[in-house]
Amino acid sequence: xxxxxxxxxxxxxxxxxxxxxxxxxxxxxxxxxxxxxxxxxxxxxxxxxxxxxxxxxxxxxxxxxxxxxxxxxxxxxxxxxxxxxxxxxxxxxxxxxxxxxxxxxxxxxxxxxxxxxxxxxxxxxxxxxxxxxxxxxxxxxxxxxxxxxxxxxxxxxxxxxxxxxxxxxxxxxxxxxxxxxxxxxxxxxxxxxxxxxxxxxxx
Numbered sequence: 001x002x003x004x005x006x007x008x009x010x011x012x013x014x015x016x017x018x019x020x021x022x023x024x025x026x027x028x029x030x031x032x033x034x035x036x037x038x039x040x041x042x043x044x045x046x047x048x049x050x051x052x053x054x055x056x057x058x059x060x061x062x063x064x065x066x067x068x069x070x071x072x073x074x075x076x077x078x079x080x081x082x083x084x085x086x087x088x089x090x091x092x093x094x095x096x097x098x099x100x101x102x103x104x105x106x107x108x109x110x111x112x113x114x115x116x117x118x119x120x121x122x123x124x125x126x127x128x129x130x131x132x133x134x135x136x137x138x139x140x141x142x143x144x145x146x147x148x149x150x151x152x153x154x155x156x157x158x159x160x161x162x163x164x165x166x167x168x169x170x171x172x173x174x175x176x177x178x179x180x181x182x183x184x185x186x187x188x189x190x191x192x193x194x195x196x197x198x199x200x201x202x203x
Contacts, residue, residue, distance in 0.1 A: 044187040045194050046071030046126050049155050052198070055079040059121035062145065064110045065128030069095035069103075075124065076102040083120070085113050110138035115145040123152045129168070130160045139175035148203015152177060158184060158195040165195040172199050 050071055055061060055078040066072040066084040072095055076082045084099075085108035086092050092105050099105075108114050110125065110132050123142050132138040142152060152172070161168065165182040173180055177199035185194045 042067070042127055042191070043070045044189065044191065045155055045185070047074050048185060048187070048194075049124055049126055049153050049196070050074040050078065052196075053122055053124060053151065053153050055122060060119065061122045061124060062113065062115060062120045062142075064113070064123060064125040064142070065131065066095055067091050067127070069098040071124060071126055072103055073099045079122070083115065085109065085115075109133075111141050113141055113145055117144055118147040118150075120145045121147055121150050123150070125153070126155045127157060127160070129154055129156045130162055135162075135168075135171055136175070139172050139177070143175045143177060143201055146201040148201055150201045150203075152197075152199045152201070154197040155185075155194050157192040159192055161195055165197060168195075169197055169199070172197065176201065178202050 047070070053061075053075075055075060057078070057080050059079045060081040061075045061079040061083070063072045063075060063082065063084045066086055067088075068091060069084065072082060072084045076099055082103045084092075084095055084103055084105045086095065086105065087107055087109055089107075092107070095103065095105055106114055110128070111134055123146060129135070129138075146152065154168070154172075158165070163171070165184070169180045169182050179198075179200040181198045183196055185196055187194060
């Protein structure tokens, strides 16, 4: 004899889905709430990455996955042209609220930026690399859009990295990047330790 049972909801699965809508692939009300929390929690790291990049007024900067736009806004205060590539409608909305018309916003991902060959001087990415579905394709795309001598800076919560920061540097090297450096940075407050990568396109 067999007994049929109705499926039992999985609380963990529901929580994972909610977290993904809030932080991983922000959408709806949860996405906007997640964006507000990200703006607060990631602000110091976003500004630190912009500081390390040493942006110049004549440079074009591509920000991959700007989320609520804190780093995007900081970059727009220094660089001549700033482009934000963000797949989430909600996050692009928050970026517009924060940055106004000082930046260009486009739907896209690290692997599909829509930028021209060698059209960018600097690429910045904070707490986004763990969402890249194909890191080899993403590094290849970022290498393509950077001009010779262009700079790449990537930062992510170390505990969320899908690989070690040294393995991440190896993946960037496979795409053609050189002058690779990795380190960790401890943001102020209660934010998690950041693993950071800097690289350059030869030229």
